[in-house]
Amino acid sequence: MSALSPQPYKGTRDYYPEEKRIQNYIFSVWKKVSESFGYEDYGAPVLEPLDIYTAKSGQELATEQTYTFVDRGGRTVAIRPEMTPTVSRMVAARRQELSYPARLYSIANFMRYERPQRGREREFWQLNVDIFGDDSVSAEAEIIILADGIMKAFGANPEDYVIKINNRKLINFMMAQYLGLDAVQAQFMVKLFDRKGKISHQDFIDQATEIFGEQAEVGLPKINQLLNATSMADLPEEIRDSSSVSEVQDLFTLLERADVKSLVFDITLMRGLDYYTGMVFEVFDTNPENNRSLFGGGRYDGLVSLFGSESISAVGMAPGGTTFENFLDVHGLIPKLKSSTDIYMSSLGDTSREASKLAREFREKGMNVELDLSGRKLDRQIKIAIKKNIPYILFIGEEEISSGVYTLRDIANSNEYKLNFSDIIKLFTEIDKEKK
């Protein structure tokens, strides 16, 4: 038998402590910001019946990108490729007892059978933030303010990213009433708008002409006018007067009042998932090196009712872990992260017994202590503590044992302090407080 491969399964990744530290940091910021808005953590199964995705997630996602299998009882099961159907199912199941608006968030892993590339893996982690049972524009504003709050919490500047906003109802109105397209044509046009940034203007016009067919002569000037619109004021009158536009306008007012910068109205923003029914938004990285969509979300009012209950409105969004890490990396926003270990304890000479006892006593006081009993040269031990990003090293030698006063070295600035047991505990209690 040949040796097993140490590589992780295609499109998945291993998180060694340094990488896990970054992931934990991202998760902790997501958690902090979500909870600061009153959202509560929930969990859900990794497996779901395939049906819940086929209905509304979009053809490709459900049929080609989902890991599915038939279980021993003959049920067709999917590994979740996203959270929205699951959380909708959960809300439907408890629709009577939840207090509305219900604010829920989760940080969970998902799998999609896709070709991996930068920022796209087969297994990925994402934050899901959803608000249920609030039809108002203020719910939409809250989700976007939260998204903006997350960006700010990571230290991003308003010019590092842009929040593009559109509305599905407006899109539908534009396609049907304004451009006069039938359902099939509209579907193609939506796809075309989606690709606008990736193809040349000429290609865009050519493909639009094809979609219009005989209506091209009337349609093309209208398309041009739409593409030139950088704000709602630039929209043609027929559209500007529709009710969905005033909805978008209200949303912008709320967002500006909440000091959300980086806002842009973008009539070409579509978003692929089929379940969106109103506002849609997407956060883009403005750095040319990483010019891509970071995450997005929107309103999906029809999903909960699929599970047999009366309809409950919903707005949500979902930032992905790896995408975010790339963003932070490109913008130099990943901080130097310390180890979860507080102290690297170095036992020198014949002190292993006393050092072990002392380590135990520190741990009982809630400190994280790694004990080095290897007897290696001291400079090696210090280097190891540095490499592991442990902030302090404590030297335990025969002299220290007999005096009860230990040498604590702050690795960041090389300062050394002579402290006894309770001084050290006191010091770390204060450090802990500062962290909070």
Added chain:
RNA sequence: GCGAAUGUAGCUCACUUGGUUAGAGCGCCGGGUUGUGGUUCCGGAGGUAGUGGGUUCAAUCCCCAUCAUUCGCCCCA
């Protein structure tokens, strides 16, 4: 699912127009007389050249397949 590029030590990469024991830097381990780091000096470990097959007297180098990674399409976190 489609198109393209890449694959040599833990990492970043060289060399070989196909010809004896495949190199460097960083990292790792050990040492520079017995308790102080991100310097310096010395020594050491580590590679069946992604994997399998073919061409050849001979392949890491050429050809094919396969796997993986990266970029683009598609789609999206």
